[in-house]
Each structure stands twice: as C-alpha cells, then as structure tokens.
Amino acid sequence: MNSQPLLKVSDLSKFYGGRIGCTKVSFDLWPGEVLAIVGESGSGKTTLLNCVSTRLTADVGSVEYRMRDGQFRNLATMAEAERRFLMRTDWGFVHQNPADGLRMTVSAGANVGERLMAIGDRHYGQIRETAGDWLSRVEIGLDRIDDQPRAFSGGMRQRLQIARNLVTAPRLVFMDEPTGGLDVSVQARLLDLIRGLVQDLGLAAIVVTHDLAVARLLSHRMMVMKDGQVIEHGLTDRVLDDPREPYTQLLVSSILQV
Amino acid sequence: MTSAGNLATYNFAYLDEQTKRMIRRAILKAIAIPGYQVPFASREMPMPYGWGTGGVQVTASILGPDDTLKVIDQGADDTTNAVSIRAFFQKVANVKVTTKTGEATVIQTRHRIPEEPLTEGQVLVYQVPIPEPLRFLEPRETETRKMHALEEYGLMHVKLYEDIARNGHIATTYAYPVKVGERYVMDPSPIPKFDNPKMHRSQALQLFGAGREKRIYAIPPHTEVVSLDFEDYPFEIQKFEKPCALCGAENVYLDEVVLDDKGGRMFVCSDTDHCEDRRNAGHVGELGVAQTEAAE
C-alpha cells in the first residue's frame, strides 16, 4: 500500500501577472512522510503550499492525490463538492494564525466537532466525547471544552486548531508556519506535540516554514525555495548538514536567517 | 402610510404589473426549488421594512380580486401591524378580508401559523426578517451560497451543539431551522418551533418574503419539512402546563397575559381566531365565560 506516493506534484507553476509565484515545481510525497518547504518570505513557499492544497489554482502543472480507494485523481479536474469534502475529511490545513482556521465564537468542543457534524455525525454525546478525547491529545483540559478560543492563549489556540483538523483522521496535513508568532518556549512544546502526533498517526505533512529548526525537528525531507524555484531538495539532515547550493549554505549559516 | 388619495392612483394591489410579474417569476422559481432562497428586486413599499414589506410584496403579487385575505401578527388579527396591512390591501386591491382562517384564500403572517390546519388552495405568506439560516456563524454571503449549493450544512448542527453545550438542551425556540424536501436548510422565519410540524406536508402553499434582504422562498404543498436535531436530543415542541384559560384548548400555542399589577396572569391562545371559534362553539376555559351566558 505504501509502495506508491500519496501525492504527485508535476511541473507546477503560478504567476501573478508577470511576476512568478512559483515555477516548475515537481515532487512526490509518500504516506507518513513530512516534507518541509523552507525559504525566505517572498520565495514562493506559501504560494506553492496553496497551489498544492488547491486553495489557489495553478496556471501550469498538475497535482494528483491517491484517494482512499487507491486511485490517483487530478485535483484540478475534481468537482468542487468532492474536493471540499476531501479537504475536510482526508486533509487538514493548519494556518499560522489560528483565528484563520478556528471559529472564534463557538466553543472548543464545537470547533473540534464541526468536521464530524459536517460528515453526518448526529449523536451529540458521541461528538462531545470524541472532541474531549482530541482536546486531551493536544493537552487542553476537559474543563475548557465549552470555552471559546477567544479565551485561549496563542499556543492553546494553535493546539485546538490541530485537534480540529485531526478529528477525522486525515492522511495529509498542510501546515503554514505552524509555530510562527509564538514564544520560543511555547514553540518548543508545540513542535514536540506535532512531532508526536505525526508519528503516532502516521500522517503525511507538508510544512512551510522560514525556521530551519522547525524543518530539522519535524521533517524527513526538505525543499529550499528561492525566487519561486526549488533550488535544493533532499533528506533534511543532508541538506542542513551538507548544503550544496551557495544560497542554502548562507541560509544554514544563519546569515540570511530572520 | 401614504394617504388614501395617493394610493388610489396606484395599480391593483399597489405594485405595477411589471413588478408583479418579476416577483411571480421569483415565486415560481422558489416553488420549483423548495427551500431555496431566490433573489428578487425588492421594491419600496409605503411602510417601513419592519412591517414585513417582503411578505406584503408577495401578497400583492399573488392577490386577485376574488381572494379573501387574512392578516395575522403574533397570531392575532387585531394588532396594529395586522390591521394596517389588512387596511392597506382593502384600499389598494379592494379584496374581501376576514379573520377566519377557514374563509381565507391568502393569509399573511408574522410569528405564527394558524392552529386550524390549512387546506388545499390556501396560501400562507410569511414576513421574514433574516432569511439566511447560516448567517450567524458564517457572515460571508459568498460562502453561505456555496454551502447551500454543495449541501454543506454541518454548521447548522454546530449551532445546535452550542445550544446544548450551553443550556443542556436545544434552547432555540424561534426560527428553528428545518430541512425542506431533503435538500435545502431553511429558516422558517420567527415562528415558534411549536409551529414547525405544521409546515410538514401542509396542504397549503407556503411563501416566504424577505424585503430588506431581497429573498423569496417557498414550501410547495405536501413537501417534507424536517426540524434539525441530534439523535440523543430529538426535536421537541414547546409544551404548556395548562390549557387556554378562555377556551380550554390543549395542544395550542399560548401567550401569557398579565391580568393585574399583583402578579395575576393567564395563558390564552395566541391564535385569537381559533380561541373565538372555540368559545362560540361552547368551549369554556378556567377563566372564561360561557358565550351564551355572556350574551344574556
């Protein structure tokens, strides 16, 4: 079953008028694999993430996803209803700003339960129990299940967003700077949590980050982007310990790090 | 309201024929797609929006000279709003009016469905303030439209979930969301959930008009209308401990009436016509007076 990739990205390009968003990007993602996309702001890493996750429409190239029935489907030609269903069941998307991925005015329990209700769960007690389990898994106390995320700290909000995405047991999660904007100590705890969940659940993930420490801790493989192109691609330890491209060497030596 | 002199120069039922045709087209589309909100070019009416101009425009577009009109507000025929709208149509359409549910061919309503079951050929026109049931959790119109189109209604249950988490039960009592014809989720306007079952497979045609929001939607006769709920928190209607104090009716929707400044109160039918009918037929409640005695 794992002898085939989960996702096949071929020759993907996106232009904003005459400006390049990202260009000629190709890669495969395997089940259970975590791929980091690193680069400075403006390098095209977020554009690439949005094109792969169909939040943006690419101008050239294709993204194929292996459905649960084993068949590859071209996401660009999939009907919108089916694609949206895929996005809220088999995929997750963790935004840098939790407010973009949460409903800030409904309770933590309902935030986690929403996906279950969206796929037809109609038993309040079971939905609440599952939501409670997930809150525990992301280290949010059960006594907070009826509180709104407005009352949560930044780190808690991010953990809630993760639980909300994982409740349907997705196979692929996209993360856009998941630890961005958090205090360093909070970041470390969140990274540990994400790493543990990804391992336990066997999740495949694509993580966009400008922080090489995040890439080091979470990813198996990484791609370095500059000016919309992938300039280096390899196993994370190899790229970070033995960077081949001069630009990557600058990044790794912290000269370019923000 | 504009003076009678001015109104006299208007077309039958106030709206010009072109506008009526436009609204009728919207109504026909609404009937063809039960529960779907059809946009229409809402017109200014000689009354404020809060008076139910959406319902008034729908009524004006379907009314013919042979119709008999009943107008209710909070279940009563004699509130200012009901009296004014009735007087308006008497003036601009010269139609027969009635307070009897059974005699009416068109009933315009706010807040209630009459207790007496509606029959084939009758039309119930609702005045709707906010037609979009998903609005309160998803303010973006582009997104709610997409949710309806793709039948993504998980959000409605999020609302009910919140209700139970906060109150221990589904505390929504008015404008309780329903699914129409196994497809569209619809806001039934601010009627009490007590009235929801009356929409289900009703013999009458039900039309909903929202003036400010420019939407018309419909439930054709005999259409399935299901109130949303959870398996372990099933939909329930309000129950009243006592029957109507005046006519003794049970299983009807009651309003609280304050009797004096010493805390005295009673519960009576909100549907005044229904109460009157029962009393005329000799039914007497706890605080009621037998009609024959009263007449003597």
Ligand SMILES: [Zn+2]
């Ligand atoms: Zn009564």
